[in-house]
Amino acid sequence: MSKEKRHIFSVLVENRFGVLARVAGLFSGRGFNIDSLNVAETHDESISQITLVTHGDAQIIEQIYQHLNRLIDVIEVTDLSTGTHVERELVLIKVATDDPQKRTEILQVAEVFRGRVIDMKPASLVLEITGDEGKLKAAIDIFSTYGIIELARTGKIAMMRGATK
Amino acid sequence: MYPSRLQSWNEKVFYFQQTYGTTECVLGPFMREIGMELSGARILVDCLKREGVEYIFGVNGGAAMPIFDALYDETEVKLIPMRHEQGASHAADGYARVTGKVGVALATSGPGATNLVTGIATAYMDSIPMVAITGQVLTDFIGSDAFQECDVIGVTRPICKHSYLIKSCDEVADVVAEAFHIASTGKPGPVIIDIAKDAQKNETLFQYPETVDIRSYKPQVDGDPAQIAKAAALIKEAKKPMLYAGGGVVLANASEELQELTLKTQIPITVTLMGLGAFPETHPLAMEMPGMHGSCCANYAFTDADLIVAIGARFDDRVTGDLDKFAPNAKKIHIDIDASCIGKNVPVDVPIVGDAKNVLTELNKLVDTADIDPWRNQIQEWKQKYPFEYEQKANKVMPQYVIEQIYEHYRDAIVVADVGQHQMWAAQYFKFTEPRQWLNSGGLGTMGFSLPAAIGAQLGCPDKTVVNINGDGSYIMTIQELVPAITMKLPLKIFIINNMYLGMVRQWQELFHNKRYSAVDYHDNPDFALLAQAFGATGLRVEHPEDVEPALLKAKGINDGPVVIDFIVDEDENVFPMVPAGAGLGDVIRGLS
Numbered sequence: 001m002s003k004e005k006r007h008i009f010s011v012l013v014e015n016r017f018g019v020l021a022r023v024a025g026l027f028s029g030r031g032f033n034i035d036s037l038n039v040a041e042t043h044d045e046s047i048s049q050i051t052l053v054t055h056g057d058a059q060i061i062e063q064i065y066q067h068l069n070r071l072i073d074v075i076e077v078t079d080l081s082t083g084t085h086v087e088r089e090l091v092l093i094k095v096a097t098d099d100p101q102k103r104t105e106i107l108q109v110a111e112v113f114r115g116r117v118i119d120m121k122p123a124s125l126v127l128e129i130t131g132d133e134g135k136l137k138a139a140i141d142i143f144s145t146y147g148i149i150e151l152a153r154t155g156k157i158a159m160m161r162g163a164t165k
Numbered sequence: 166m167y168p169s170r171l172q173s174w175n176e177k178v179f180y181f182q183q184t185y186g187t188t189e190c191v192l193g194p195f196m197r198e199i200g201m202e203l204s205g206a207r208i209l210v211d212c213l214k215r216e217g218v219e220y221i222f223g224v225n226g227g228a229a230m231p232i233f234d235a236l237y238d239e240t241e242v243k244l245i246p247m248r249h250e251q252g253a254s255h256a257a258d259g260y261a262r263v264t265g266k267v268g269v270a271l272a273t274s275g276p277g278a279t280n281l282v283t284g285i286a287t288a289y290m291d292s293i294p295m296v297a298i299t300g301q302v303l304t305d306f307i308g309s310d311a312f313q314e315c316d317v318i319g320v321t322r323p324i325c326k327h328s329y330l331i332k333s334c335d336e337v338a339d340v341v342a343e344a345f346h347i348a349s350t351g352k353p354g355p356v357i358i359d360i361a362k363d364a365q366k367n368e369t370l371f372q373y374p375e376t377v378d379i380r381s382y383k384p385q386v387d388g389d390p391a392q393i394a395k396a397a398a399l400i401k402e403a404k405k406p407m408l409y410a411g412g413g414v415v416l417a418n419a420s421e422e423l424q425e426l427t428l429k430t431q432i433p434i435t436v437t438l439m440g441l442g443a444f445p446e447t448h449p450l451a452m453e454m455p456g457m458h459g460s461c462c463a464n465y466a467f468t469d470a471d472l473i474v475a476i477g478a479r480f481d482d483r484v485t486g487d488l489d490k491f492a493p494n495a496k497k498i499h500i501d502i503d504a505s506c507i508g509k510n511v512p513v514d515v516p517i518v519g520d521a522k523n524v525l526t527e528l529n530k531l532v533d534t535a536d537i538d539p540w541r542n543q544i545q546e547w548k549q550k551y552p553f554e555y556e557q558k559a560n561k562v563m564p565q566y567v568i569e570q571i572y573e574h575y576r577d578a579i580v581v582a583d584v585g586q587h588q589m590w591a592a593q594y595f596k597f598t599e600p601r602q603w604l605n606s607g608g609l610g611t612m613g614f615s616l617p618a619a620i621g622a623q624l625g626c627p628d629k630t631v632v633n634i635n636g637d638g639s640y641i642m643t644i645q646e647l648v649p650a651i652t653m654k655l656p657l658k659i660f661i662i663n664n665m666y667l668g669m670v671r672q673w674q675e676l677f678h679n680k681r682y683s684a685v686d687y688h689d690n691p692d693f694a695l696l697a698q699a700f701g702a703t704g705l706r707v708e709h710p711e712d713v714e715p716a717l718l719k720a721k722g723i724n725d726g727p728v729v730i731d732f733i734v735d736e737d738e739n740v741f742p743m744v745p746a747g748a749g750l751g752d753v754i755r756g757l758s
Contacts, residue, residue, distance in 0.1 A: 014381060018318060018330075029323045059508065066505035072327040072347060075381040 003057045006035070008080040008087060008158045009064070011050040014073040015041060023050060023074075026067050032060065036089075038155035047075065051157045080158050087158035090130045093140070096147035098123050106146055113139045124149055202368035205334030205360065206231035209298070212341035214241050215373055218269050220260060220624050221245065221298075222253040222617075224280075226273025227313060229300030231365035233271075245624065245653075248645040250277050252617035254284020255643070258293050259618030262604045263579060264625040265418060267294040267348050274300045275313030278359070279320065283611055285355045286324040290608025291439060292416055294353035296344050297325075301361045304332045317359045326354030334367040339374055346377040351384030352503040353416055384502065388519030388527060396474070396498045396515045397531035403472035403496075405540045406432050409455070412439030412607065413477015413501060414521050420444070420600040422525035423476065430535045433544045435463035437478050439607040442597035452544060453553070456484040457744045458589040461551035464742075464750040466544060470495045477501060477521045480510040481608075490749025500524045551742075551755065553593040561735040562710050564662045568594040571632060571660060574717045578630040578658070579604065579622050583615035583639035585669040587662035589740045591634045613642030616659065620646060623655045630658065637663040637690050647700045647727060656724040659702075660717075661693055664736045672739045697729035705730045 013019045020039055027034050036053040054064060061079070068077045080087075093115075097103040103125070110117065110127050113135065119126035129139050133156070140151065203211070209232060213221065222245045225233045236244040247253040250272040257268030268288075272281050278299040288295045302311040318328045327347050329340045337360070344356040400406060414423050414436075420443045427434050427450055435452040436444050444451055455463035464486075467473070473495045478484070480499075485491040488510060499506075499513040500521060507516040517524055555565040564587060571580075572595045580595055582588040582605040597603045604622060606614040619633040640661050650657055667685040674682050697704030703723050707716045707730060720728045741756045 018328075021319070022322060025322050059512075062508060063505065066507075070503065070505050072379070072382050 004055050005057075005061070006053065006055045006081070007061050007064075008085070008156060009050075009052045009054065009068065010078045010080055010158060011052060011068055011074060012042070012076040013048050013050055013071075014075065015046050015048040016073060019048070019073045020050070022071050023052070023068065026071065027054070027064075030063070030067070032056065032064060036155040038157050051155065053156050078160070080160060084161045085158050086161060087132055087156050088130050089133065089136055089154055089156045090128065091136050091140070091151065091153040092118075093127045093129065093143050093148055094124055094150040095127065095143050096123065096149050097125055102146060106143070109142055115139070203371045204231060204235070204366055204368050205331070205337045206235040206365040208334065208337045208369070208371045209341060209360070209365070210235045210239055210242060211371065212338055212373060213269065216267065216341070216345045218242050218267070220621075221269045221271050222247050222256040222260075222621065223271030224248070224250045224253055224273070224277060226277045226300065228274035228302055228362045229271060229277065229298075229365075230273075231362065232298065232300065232360075245620075246649060247617065247620075248648050249643065250280030251283050251613065252620075252643055252646040252649075254281045254295070254297060255287065255611075255614050255617035256621035256624075256646070257295055257297070258284060258288045258614075259581060259604060259621030260625040261288070261293050261295055261621070262618070263601050263622045265294075265416075265601070266625075267296055267345055268621060269296050269298065271298045272300070273313065274302055274317070275315045277313075278315055278317040282320060282324070283609075283613075285321055285357070287606050287609045287611040287614060288355040289324045289326070291412060291606065292353050293355070294348040295355040296341075296348050296358060297321075297355055298358045298360065300365070301330065301359045303363050304361045305363075307332075307361065317357060321357050324355075325357050326352075328357035329359065331358065331360040331364045334364045334369045337364065338372060342374045342377050343379060346379070347382060351382075351386075352413075385504075385518050386502070386520040386523050388500065388517040388524035390527065392515055392517045393524060393527050394531065396500075396517060397528060399472055399496055399498060399515060400430065400432070400474065400532055400535065403535070404537060405470045406430075406472040406474065406535060406537065407452070407466050407470045408432050408434040408474045408476065409437070409467075409478050410434060410440045410443050410476045411437040411478025414440050414443040415477075415600045417477060417502070417521035418600070419477070419520075419522035419525055422522055422529060425529050426525055426532065429529060430532050431541070432474075432535050432537070433466060433541065435459070435466065437481070437484055437607075438592055438605065440478065441592060441603040442600045445598040446596040447598060449545075452548065454592055455750075456481075457486070457746070458593065458740050458742065459484075460548075460553065460593075461742050461753055461755060462544060462547040464744065464753050465547050467492045467495075468749070468751040469543075473497050475499045475501075476525065479506045482510070485510065485750070486744045486752075487747055487749040490751065554756075555738070555741075557710075558735055560710070562707065562713060562732055564590050564664065564732075564734040564738055565594050566710065567660070567662060567713055567732050567734060568634070570713050570717055571634065572596060574714070574721065575630060575632050575658065578602075578632040579626060580632050580634060581605070581615045581619040581622055582634045583636050584610045584612045585636040585639060585667070586664070586672065586738075586740050587634055587636045587668075589669075590662070612636075612639040615639065616643050616650075617646045619657050619659070620650050620653075620655060623657060624653075630656070633657055633659045635659060635661050636668065637661055637665060637687055637693070638667045640693065641690070644696075647697065647702060647729075650727045651701045654726045657727040658720050659697075659727055659729045661729065661731045662734055663690065663693065663731050664734050664738070665690060666736060669740070675739070676743075676745070693729060693731040697727075702726055703728040706733065707731065708733045
């Protein structure tokens, strides 16, 4: 399985009920895995964008691409991994701050990751951090040592570099 | 506006005809002009008329009653009441297969809809254009576990090309137009329209869309010229080329173009179970069906070929056998309307996405007679050495003999087979020469498909003889559809190849499960001839070889309703040749002895 690669698909779909189920069903029905999924409206409210991270060998990725294209409600599929692209993910981390001394330390670490504090309570604080997969993993690893109470992440969003779509 | 005292549809139509002197089929625009509103169900039926629907196969029930009511006094779209919803979907399927038009099935919510499911999946696997309409509970009740509620869209999602839930009567016209467009274009397939009961009853102005434009659905019908040129070059170079055509050729109405390609290049051709008839099996270049129970010639050719030109075929596992041993020396050209079909099972050298008719028309301009005499001679040698053959046992009705006799006496008939041993024997021993002459559930392998599909086929082709070749196991799965066939006096020829077993499974048990015949013994079958008579059809029973031909001749003369002949055949006969599941095509077992 050494040829397995991670791919990010950007899928533009009609903004209708049931479309996500069709996309997800395509994966579950064929035993393909979804590693990350993000869905939201675009600037055109009749169109939603699904950003989907999956992995597989070249043949599986080609199948995923073709099957996505085959869905009636899918307008356009782009495999962002075929070109240079930017990708971001946002994570909210609620860290325990029972020990007041630790709080300063946590804030310093957050600074390293350009995290923002968006809520602070006597025993906890919530940090917002954006970045690519590697950065978020590093941040999560570090904050685990302080005690993560809760964590939520958006799933990846991504875009090709340059003026083209 | 029309006077408000007019309540029923009939009253409105009568008033309208009196006042405006127009006929029903142009009512829509006029009614819109005068602000007359129609119910969602009436709009649905009017839309079906505009799509040229002749028949709608259905079973009535609570959540679909307004639609059935609208069909009650309808003459252009004829309602065919079936006895089970599965029968309705298979009948719509059979109609679509013979006519090439969209078949329409109708059922109520919940169990009505789930009963349609097998027929929808059958159509999906064989890419048959179909629109299945299901009633749904009232909009406000959706999701409340209401009586006879089922998430039909959810249940059918993986087995349809597309689906719609209509919650408002305003959506009906647009959805129906889109559904028919999607079902019949590109790679055809079933489309579900689930329509809430209040959307059927509520009234609105009716306007049918003149054109359908779906921004996310633009099937690619023309092949890339560069790829077609590449294909032509490969064909020119090849020393051992073969054509491999499938059901896609029939669906694309591309048989003529396929025949032109074959005759122009003189390249040997094998046509799959789904494509039989796309090229005449009687032609010297025809190698007959490939695959698990296909001809040795076609299978050996695959194994030896240096070029395979696949046209509307999908390298199904029943055709290829073990993929590692499949056509090891061959380059592959794959022409298919569905890009996701190409490279799915077998790596392809020249993929061409497009409609078979368009692509072959272009390809035919670039090819010439292939200089491959040694290869042609090899094919002829295999063909002569390994024909389909069987041993005539003394005093036994051999199933293959029955098929040969059916072919002898019903050569021009449309043949609708079910699934199992009889299906394979029919495919082997009946030599099909016309597209849409052979109907069977090749993809899903649905037992019970054939009798209702034969009803649809007979309605679609009223001037043709329709022969239903059935098994004793499959016949009883949808036997209830004999009732509508009798009511409509359809002259179906229903021939049961009765070996008192679930024969294909018995064959596998004999070969691969140490003859442990689990749940396949059907010696408790009823007497199908008597049963046919109880239904009200003609029923005959044949137990001796010498009675086969007279019975078939007798059936020919009975045309005021279905005739059922129960052929009691040799119980132990197996289908050969056979490529065991998982083996390579070269390892074909030619026979037991």
